[in-house]
Amino acid sequence: MQQRQLELAVGVFILLGIIALAFLALKVSGLSFQDARRDTYTVTAEFNNIGGLKPRAKVSIAGVTVGQVTNIGLDPLSARAVVSMAIDKDVDYLTTDSIAGIKTAGVLGEQYISISVGGAPDVLEDGGKIRDTQSAVILEDLIGKFMTSMGSKE
Amino acid sequence: MVKHIQALGAWGLDVTSGFGRATLVWWRALWGRPDFRDGPRLFLQQIYFVGVYSLIITVVSGVLIGMVLALQGYTVLVRFGAESALGQFVSLTLLRELGPVVAALLFAGRAGSALTAEIGLMKATEQLASMEMIGVDPLRRVLRPRLLAGILSMPLLAQIFNAVAIWGAVMVGVHWLGVDAGSFWSNMQSAVDFSADVVNGLVKSVVFGVVVTWIAVYQGYDSVPTSAGISAATTRTVVHSSLAVLALDFFPHRRDVRRDLIICLLHNKLFH
Numbered sequence: 030m031q032q033r034q035l036e037l038a039v040g041v042f043i044l045l046g047i048i049a050l051a052f053l054a055l056k057v058s059g060l061s062f063q064d065a066r067r068d069t070y071t072v073t074a075e076f077n078n079i080g081g082l083k084p085r086a087k088v089s090i091a092g093v094t095v096g097q098v099t100n101i102g103l104d105p106l107s108a109r110a111v112v113s114m115a116i117d118k119d120v121d122y123l124t125t126d127s128i129a130g131i132k133t134a135g136v137l138g139e140q141y142i143s144i145s146v147g148g149a150p151d152v153l154e155d156g157g158k159i160r161d162t163q164s165a166v167i168l169e170d171l172i173g174k175f176m177t178s179m180g181s182k183e
Numbered sequence: 184m185v186k187h188i189q190a191l192g193a194w195g196l197d198v199t200s201g202f203g204r205a206t207l208v209w210w211r212a213l214w215g216r217p218d219f220r221d222g223p224r225l226f227l228q229q230i231y232f233v234g235v236y237s238l239i240i241t242v243v244s245g246v247l248i249g250m251v252l253a254l255q256g257y258t259v260l261v262r263f264g265a266e267s268a269l270g271q272f273v274s275l276t277l278l279r280e281l282g283p284v285v286a287a288l289l290f291a292g293r294a295g296s297a298l299t300a301e302i303g304l305m306k307a308t309e310q311l312a313s314m315e316m317i318g319v320d321p322l323r324r325v326l327r328p329r330l331l332a333g334i335l336s337m338p339l340l341a342q343i344f345n346a347v348a349i350w351g352a353v354m355v356g357v358h359w360l361g362v363d364a365g366s367f368w369s370n371m372q373s374a375v376d377f378s379a380d381v382v383n384g385l386v387k388s389v390v391f392g393v394v395v396t397w398i399a400v401y402q403g404y405d406s407v408p409t410s411a412g413i414s415a416a417t418t419r420t421v422v423h424s425s426l427a428v429l430a431l432d433f434f435p436h437r438r439d440v441r442r443d444l445i446i447c448l449l450h451n452k453l454f455h
Contacts, residue, residue: 032224035231042235046339049346050385056368057274057349058375139373 069096069115070155074129074142079110080165081140082131088114088142095120098142114142123159124149130163140165205401212326212400225328233294233329233396234336238343240293241286245344248285249351252276257360266362270371273352278380282345284432287391289344290337291424295399298329299420302403303413311404326400333399337392338385345384390431395424 079101088096096116104111116123126147133140144159153159256272302325305311311321356362375381399420406416 036227038235039227039230042230042238042336043339045238046342049339049342050381052346053278053342053349053381054377057278057371058377058381 068118070118071099071113072116072123072153072157072159073111073113074159074162075104075107075109075111076129076131076162076164077109078164078167079112079131079140080133080167082112082142082165083140086139086141088116088144090120090144090146092143095144112142121152122146123153123157125151125153125157126161127153127159128161128163129159131165133166201405204405205397208322208326208401208404209330209397211320212322212330215323218323218327221324222328225324226331229328229332230336233298233332234339236297237290237293237336237340240289241340241344242347244285244289245347246351246354248281249273249277249348250355252281252348253352253355253360257356257362266360267366268370269352269356269362270367271374273356274349274371274375275380277345277348277352278375278384280432282348283341283384283388283391284428286341286344286388287337287395287428288425290333290340290392291395291399291421291428294333294336295395295420295424296417298333298396298399299403299406299417300413302326302329302400303406303408303416306404306406307408307410307413309408322404326404329400330396333396334389334392337395338388341384341388341391387432391428394427394431398424398427 082098082101084098084101086098087094088098096114098112099115100113102111102113103109112129123144124147126149128145128147130143130145131140132143252273253269256269257266260266260268260272302311305321305325311325314321314324353364353367357364357367402416402420402423406412
């Protein structure tokens with residue numbers, strides 16, 4: 030009888046701990062099992078400068094999230110950044126002439142990749158490469174240009 | 184002069200041999216064949232005494248600390264128009280630093296001192312010695328389930344602490360002070376990373392659990408078996424484990440927190 034109550038209390042305690050961890054994982058850190066399960070295919074793109082892009086950044090078309098950045102590397106020959114993206118399988122209309130650009134949410138916010146779909150007849154397969162890319166806009170460069178153009182006017 | 188140097192040497196020897204004895208206690212308690220007959224029952228009993236009994240103080244202080252954090256964070260952030268970053272501020276503070284540390288301090292005060300006093304009294308009343316007489320190893324019979332229960336309970340308590348503290352912060356921040364619930368949660372989710380923050384906090388609390396129960400059990404086992412000795416050992420448990428927790432917490436990730444906070448403040452100050 031007493032042993033049963035004790036076991037029950039311990040069970041409730043351990044359950045509470047696990048529920049708390051699940052709450053922290055799912056609700057607080059936004060971890061979702063759906064992303065991992067969803068079928069994706071990989072597309073790469075080379076950028077001159079990726080700014081502050083990080084793995085797990087979102088990839089979107091017209092603002093709708095369609096995938097995420099899985100890996101960022103450097104191509105030793107061209108010394109350009111190679112970004113691998115996992116794109117949802119349902120998005121099978123990325124044409125070979127699509128353009129990938131690195132955009133910023135807000136001016137100092139998180140950076141993400143925005144893809145504009147082109148009109149070519151062929152679509153990208155798994156492991157395909159987006160040729161047209163736009164690098165990240167670096168705020169310091171912009172300010173620098175602005176300052177020099179101000180200086181030259183005077 | 185020579186006397187002082189000698190005193191220093193005696194103190195050094197004392198500390199070193201203390202570490203040695205603590206390691207031996209730890210080793211002899213956990214090493215060896217697990218006891219399948221009585222082990223699980225004793226282990227459960229100790230989780231009950233160590234974990235379940237600490238639940239109430241952990242939950243109450245968790246809610247209150249979450250509420251205070253939200254209130255305090257809000258009054259600072261609202262000055263910059265950045266109150267939507269409250270969720271981020273509260274959750275990062277709790278998950279990375281405050282949750283594991285405060286839960287461990289409470290655990291040391293609530294469960295650690297009780298463990299020391301219990302084992303110390305067992306030693307003073309010669310229960311441990313009589314166990315040895317009948318061929319039961321008190322280290323395995325008494326200390327092992329307590330050590331294991333502490334190591335299991337601490338991370339669970341820390342996660343419960345974090346969860347209820349965030350709930351307390353939601354109560355104050357969202358329901359009382361009127362931060363928008365959507366931006367509160369979405370800011371929090373975009374700032375908190377599962378492996379870097381949640382798992383990091385979990386690992387921290389496991390380490391704290393090991394350290395606190397180890398100190399508590401060792402102090403009890405090593406106490407002078409008199410009433411004054413037990414009271415001194417209990418005090419040492421609380422002081423040593425609190426200091427150990429705070430010192431150990433200082434190792435990881437100090438820079439990241441500051442950087443994130445500065446970025447989030449700047450961002451909200453400039454563009455909202």
